[in-house]
Amino acid sequence: MINISDLQTPCLLLELRKLNANLDRMAQRVDALGVRLRPHAKTAKSIDVLDRALGSGTGGITVSTLREAEYFLDHGITDILYAVAIAPAKLATAADLMRRGADLKILVESAETARIVSTEGRRAGLRYKAFVEIDSDGHRAGVRPASAELLEVADALDGVGAELSGVLTHAGSSYHCDDTAEIARIAASEREAVVRSAEFLRQAGHSCPEISLGSTPTITFASDLAGVTEARVGVYMFQDLVMAGLGVCAVEDIALSVLATIIGHRRDTGAPIIDAGWMALSRDRGTSMQKIDQGYGIVCDELGAVLPDMIVVAANQEHGIVGRRDGGMIDPSLFPVGKRLRILPNHACATAAAHDAFHVVGPDGTVEAAWPRCRGW
Amino acid sequence: MINISDLQTPCLLLELRKLNANLDRMAQRVDALGVRLRPHAKTAKSIDVLDRALGSGTGGITVSTLREAEYFLDHGITDILYAVAIAPAKLATAADLMRRGADLKILVESAETARIVSTEGRRAGLRYKAFVEIDSDGHRAGVRPASAELLEVADALDGVGAELSGVLTHAGSSYHCDDTAEIARIAASEREAVVRSAEFLRQAGHSCPEISLGSTPTITFASDLAGVTEARVGVYMFQDLVMAGLGVCAVEDIALSVLATIIGHRRDTGAPIIDAGWMALSRDRGTSMQKIDQGYGIVCDELGAVLPDMIVVAANQEHGIVGRRDGGMIDPSLFPVGKRLRILPNHACATAAAHDAFHVVGPDGTVEAAWPRCRGW
Known part of the structure; x- marks a missing residue:
């Protein structure tokens, strides 16, 4: 049995108890809202984490790259939604995954792409399943809700080379709210945008079976998801300081940290x-x-207890400089060379991406497993 | 023969002609300054790049992690300086690399660590070669130049388990200058700090054979490196927008870019x-x-020609939003879905770290090779 003191630093730690609590909380939340959970794999990129997020359910996952889709297919997950608008040159890879057994859903955000997808599906002798991206908050790509353009995109999916699976949105603006009431308002408008879009398509004669939305903040604070079929959430598994700052979680809920060693001091x-x-x-x-x-993150002791008012105030490529929030002096004898600290991440997706594996730890610092991550595109 | 149009995006491109020109320019510069070049591998993390940076010379390299040291040793480079203050728990790995043939130099920045290194060297039956880190500009770790503490650190290297190889500094503040005259002044004080420290140690009876300094900005604008033995530089190989903003290079010198595909438009x-x-x-x-x-970077066409006034104005995890600097409208028909663009990086070290290989390209977009990178700690 190894302990965190045996690990080389820097490395990524994942507290299993906090992970499980975060997974349970979201599973209950989504269940109470009456929708299916389609966890987003972009944060964890790990079959060990996603297996736990799926739990006993037979549901599918969301991915941000076709590399993730391939990795999770290799590990037995077939129901996969690739939730980034498809580039035409990626259709061949998508077709390959489908031939290998993936029930892959792709995303289109223009009639131009929908026509290409339909043509390429016919050419490949298969039918792509496509969601249409709805822009519910003006922050990125997608067609306007219930717009003429939405109908044009749906019509361009010809039913032979491509079929309409549903509508999808992501209220990215929920990451930039000042209070949780504002997140709840964004959650309501996120829902309204896709439910109205689906009704619009159905009235125009389209089958629009799925209505997909989500972000960890909006699903946490949504009061009503009537009409919605699935919620896509990712960062809730680990939580992070951005989520804590939004009021989505407590700092103590953050399951992810970087283990580091003190190598010197500022004079x-x-x-x-x-x-x-x-x-x-x-x-x-x-x-x-x-x-x-x-x-660059809140500083904790080796076992994860938060050190009051200590953060990483600056970072070079391989150096982090710890400091007090008030800029005051620190007694270096309390932080000798060789002592270890944990740093809680601002953004779990970005911090995890810097590492190839999670070291899964218990409350006493026992290392219970190493879970590899996938990477690349 | 494959072309960049055959590559899946996003991926990392390296223009061989620009790389070679950047390597030649720095080799000549360092030669004219009368010092040895010890290229820093932290930017490239690639034997193919470092072999070219070393050229016909028999010199050594600098690394930022022991993982890099191991990787380059596996590829035949033995003279390796690990230029981050050593954590005691990493000495066992360092010893292992030395037993495998590495002429490894490590860095200490306190008497406390120097004593540990000496003790551990005796225990392991080998002699660690140690540089002492000098803080030449107050930006990070290290002892003050020619200080009593410097002498204390040197004295703590006992000559049996550890020996003094020299003094070392890095003027990180050179990255934050307003003009090249200021960089030149920092280069002069960087030199003065280590040369004076070495003289101080020599007067106290220490052999201090090596005087090591450098950063791409200071070596580019130093007028005199008298007394210095080696220059450590890394980002010059690729250059980047931070270096261009400092006046260290032209935007056209940047050898590194990310190839991307247009997947949609903002409405x-x-x-x-x-x-x-x-x-x-x-x-x-x-x-x-x-x-x-x-x-998030300057936008170029598929072959690398800069598009005037176009930058990546915002980024999500897998989406980049291109925009005009003035925030003005863009005719989407000029940027159809599927078209490819190159993005020049703010910081070559960080952008390269997101990828596992360089796709080496010629001016016509021919892909000449794929050079893998090492990663981790």
């Missing part, structure tokens, strides 16, 4: 310097736009 | 959306502190 402030820089923590400064800027 | 501005988000471009916003903020 002026006594501040410890750790061997986790932005290469291990990521360059993500998502909390810089929030009420409390967490620097 | 409000007509702006194309590409399949390279921060996962492929990195979250590094290094130019946000400079006179010209380049967003």
Whole structure:
């Protein structure tokens, strides 16, 4: 049995108890809202995590790359929604995954792409299942809800080379709210945009079986998802400081951290310097736009207890500089070289991406497993 | 023979002609300054790139992780300086690399660590070669130049389990200058700090054979490196937008880019959306502190010609939103779905880290090779 003191630093830790609690909480939440959970694999990129997120359900997953789709198919998950608008040159890879058994759903956001997908499906002798992307909050791609363009895109899916699976949206603006009431309002408009779009398509004679939406903030604070069939959420598995800043979780719910070792000190402030820089923590400064800027992350002791008012104030490639929020002096004798600390991430997706595996740990620092991650495109 | 149009996106491109020109320019510069070049592998993490950077020389390299040291040793490079202050728990790995033939140099920044290194060297039956880190600009770790503490650290290297190889500094503040005259001043103080420290140690009876310094900006603008023995530089191989903003290179010198495909458009501005988000471009916003903020990177056409006033204005995990600097409308018919673009990186180290290989390309878009990168710690 190995312990975290046996691990080389920097490395990624995942607290199993917190992961399980986060998974349970969201499963209950989605169940109470009366929709299916389609967990987003982009944060974890790990079959061990996604198997747990699916639980006893037979539901599918969401992916952000075809590399993820391939990886999860290789591990036995077939119901996969690739929730980034498809580039035509990626259709051959999508077809290959379908021939290998994937029940793959792709995303289109224009009539132009829908026509290409239909043509390529006929040419390949298969039928692509396509969701149409709805822009519910003006933050990215997609057609306007219940618009003439939406109908044009649906019509361009010819029913032979491609069929309409449903409508999909993601209220990315929910990451930039000032309070949870605002998140709840965005959740309502996210729902309204896709439910209205699906009704519009159905009135025009289209079958539109699925209505898919979600983000961890909106699903956490939605009061009503009537009409919606599935919720896509990813970061809830680990949670992070951006989510804590939004009020989506408590800092204590964050299951992910980077284990680091003190390698020196600043001579002026006594501040410890750790061997986790932005290469291990990521360059993500998502909390810089929030009420409390967490620097490059909150500092905890080796077992994960938060050290009051200590954050990583600066980062070089392989150096992190720990500091007090108030910029005050630190007694370096409390932080000797060799001592280990954990850093909670601003953004779990970005921090996890810097590492090839999760070291799964118990509350006493026992390392119970190493779960590999997939990577690339 | 494959062409970039055969590559799946997003992926990392490396223009061989620009790489070679950047390598030649720095080799000549360092030669003219009368010092040895010890290229830093942290940017490229590729034996193919480092072999070219070393050229016909028999010199060594710098690394930022012991994983890099192991990788380059596996590929035949033995003279390796690990230029991050050593954590005691990493000494066993360092010893293993030395037993396997590495002429490894490590870095210490306190008497406490120097004593541990000496003790562990005796215990392992080998002699660690140690540089002492000098803080030449107050930006990170290290002892003050020519200080009592420097002498204390050198004295703590006992000559049996550890020996003093020299002094080392890195003027990281050179990345935050407003003009090249300021970089030149920092280069002078970087040199002064280590040369004075070495003289101080020699007067105290220490042999201090090596004086090591460098950063791409300071070596580019140093007028005199008298007394210095070696220069450590890394990002010059590829250059990037931060270096261009500092005046270290021209935008046209940047050898690295991310190839991306247009997958949709914003309905409000007509702006194309590409399949390279921060996962492929990195979250590094290094130019946000400079006179010209380049967003998530300058946009070029498929063959690398810069498109005037187009940058990646925003990024989600797998989406990049292209825009005009002035926020103006874009005719989406000029940027159809499927068209490809190249994005020049803010920070080559961070962008390259998001990818597992360089696709080496010629001026006509021919893909000449794929060079793998190492990763992790």
